[in-house]
Structure formats: C-alpha cells, structure tokens
Amino acid sequence: MTTYVQMLLVRWFRRPWGAGALWAMAIVPGVITAVIQIHDATVANPLGFRLETILYSTTALAVGLVAFSLFVLVEEEKSDGRGRALRVAGVDGAPLAAAMVIFGCLISTAFTVLGIGASAVVTTAVGGVSAA
C-alpha cells in the first residue's frame, strides 16, 4: 500500500491539475488567512466576516479538488491495462482511493493550520511593531 501511495503521489504532483490542487489546498487558504489577520491587526475591518467566509469556502473547495483529483487518478486506471496490471501484482486501487482521499483531507487541514499559524505569527509581529 505504501508503494502504491508513493506512486500515486508522484503521478499526482506531476499532473498540472495535481499541482494546481496543491496550490489551492496549501497556498490560497494560507494567504487569505494571513490577509485577514494582517488586515484585522492594522486597520478596522468591516469586511472581516465575508473574508472568513471566503477562507472556509476556499479551503473546502481545495479539499474537494484534491479528493476528486485523487479519485480520478485511481478511477481512470481501474478499467484499463494499468488497473489489470496492478491487480495481478496484488494491488487493489479501490480501498486505497478512499485512503488517499482521507490523506488529502489531512494534508489540506495541516496546510490550513500552518497557514493560520503563520499568519498569527505575522499578526503578532505586525501588532508588536504598531504598538511600539
């Protein structure tokens, strides 16, 4: 299973939409979080609620995109020669597809937490500078 996951990730990262999904998953929520935090810390923010909504929507979209792209990757090989070769080698993609979706969700969450954490650090720093 570990080898199949490795192979799937290599293939996924080398697909344009795989990289795109990663970008959406990791960078967009992080950047938006940072923008919100910096904005809140420096200026009065009447649009804060709407920005938060955008953040959560984007994160959900990114997770969905990752899950879907992994699902497509496994599904597209299931009925052709690649799936046949895998099954004969003792690898069944179906349960692994589910595992990869969960893995994608965890990674997405981790990146989002990292983004929030990073923006909090930035906010503290900016707040510190402002107070000084």
Next chain:
Amino acid sequence: MSTIGKGGGDPALRLRDVEIRFGAIRALSDISLTVPEGSLCGLVGPNGAGKTTTLRIIATDLVADFGEVEVLGCSLPREATKLRPSIGYMPETAAVYAELTLAEYLSFFAAFHALRREARERAVETAMELVRIRHMADRRLEGLSRGEQQRVLLARALIHDPRLLILDEPASGLDPQGRVELRELLRLLNERGKTVLISSHILSDLEDLCTHIVLIDRGRVVFQGRQSEIMERNLNRYRIRIEALEGLEAAEQIIAAHRRAQLVEHDRGALVAAMPADPAMAHELLQSLIDGGVAVTNFARTSASLEEIYLRLLEVDE
C-alpha cells in the same frame, strides 16, 4: 477434456469447463485446456473469440462464473494471492503511467512484488537489459512510441522473474525488427524454463515460435495441441506451387477443371493449388499441365502456413 502437450511436462495451467458471462453475453463457454509447464503456447482466434478473457482469468484478474481453474498448482480464485508472485501478466491495453520515468515505473512494480531495495535495483537493470530498453531508463513513459511501450510492459511482466508469462498481443505495435527481437526474447525465456502463454493475431510469428497452439472461436476451444500436430493435420492435403515459363492462364483452367484440385492463390507469377495427398493425383495434374501446353518450370509441394490451417479450422467450425 483434451490435453495439449501429450508426453509433455506437468501442466502449468488447467482449465476445465470454464464459463463466464458479461451481462447477457456469454464470453466463454465450457473452455477446457491444459498447457504443460515449460511450453510456449500460442492462443489464437478472431476478435471477440475470448482470448483476452481467458488470459485474464488465468492471470487472476477475472473470476470465472463456472468451472475449475488451476494455475501452477494453485486453485483459482481461492489461491490467487499465493499464485501472483509466480506470474507475469502483460495486458493488451495500454498499461503505462505517462507521468513516470521507465526506471520509476519498473521500480514501483518491483516494490509491489515485495523486492527489497537492492534486489529491486538489480531486477530493474536486468529487465531493462533483457528487453533492451536500458537507454530509455530516465525517459518519461508518455513520450514513448507504442512499440517502445510494449517493451516496457514486457519488462514489467518480467520484473519479478515469474515462472509463467501471460502475454496478451505482445507484438502489437512492434515494427518487424521488434517482432523478431520479441520472438528471440520469448524463445530465450522459454529455454530458461519459463512457461509462456501468448495471444497474437500475427500467426506467422506464432508459427516460428510456439510449441503448442490453442485455437479459440466464439468462446470455445476449436483446437489444441502441439504445433507439429496442427501442421500434421494438414498432411492429408498437398499444397503445390506451380511456376511456368508460359501458359499460366491455361494452367489455371486446367486446375479449375480438375476433379479434386483447387486453385488456392496467385503468388508472384506462380499458382498455388491444393489437392488430396495422393502422389498419383499430383502426377496426373502435372501431366495434364504439360499436355495442355503449360511450360512448367517448377511443380513443388509446399507446406501450408499456420494462418491457412487456422482459417480452415475456423471454416470447419462454422
């Protein structure tokens, strides 16, 4: 159940009354065959005959609805997991990953077969050398031609050094030189003790290669036996090639008028006739040609190709 390879080794695989349906379509009906270990067996038949389905059942990718399947002593589907390390399967349809390099692709499949790192690297090198694709090791698979991809698939099927190779149309997409090299490679692998089960539409390739032949048509086995047996079946017919300085048109009419001879084909300025294997009758035909003013320069028996015998067997089956 008839058995191929009479006097051969122990069976590498045995199918008995195997049947499978896809919805309302019965893809295989009562397929029974036995292939001895160490043989190089060709599975031939027209499109839709059931070759790929048969191979997929043997390769553990499909489960038969009815019947018994035993491969290398393992009863399927019950012992599929036990069997898989001993078989190498090359599917007919494309099976490469465009995003991976050749070395990565082979290495992943070696890992699927639980080869540890050093053994894996050795296996990848060996397979690439064997199939002569070492120079493509770092190339992405998406850029390879169909023929190159076929070689890659063959290397993948060999990566774990299996006892039984199951190859579905391996010559498809190969150029003439590639086909010759494939034949040499399969012969070499067979000499090293591997049992090879191969399906192909290129019957002339199988003719030079296989020790055994299984002919499938509409989900049934029409013929199975040693290749020499299928060729001997044709010994009750003469196939005569006639060349002449002049008078080939007259020769054509004489053959057409002959009570038992048939014109089979025109071949580069010569005629090929078929007739019962009777020397007296052959002499009679030759005499008729000479008497008819045909300047015969060559009147020789030739052997029928596997393709002709195959077509004749299919006609009889219909």
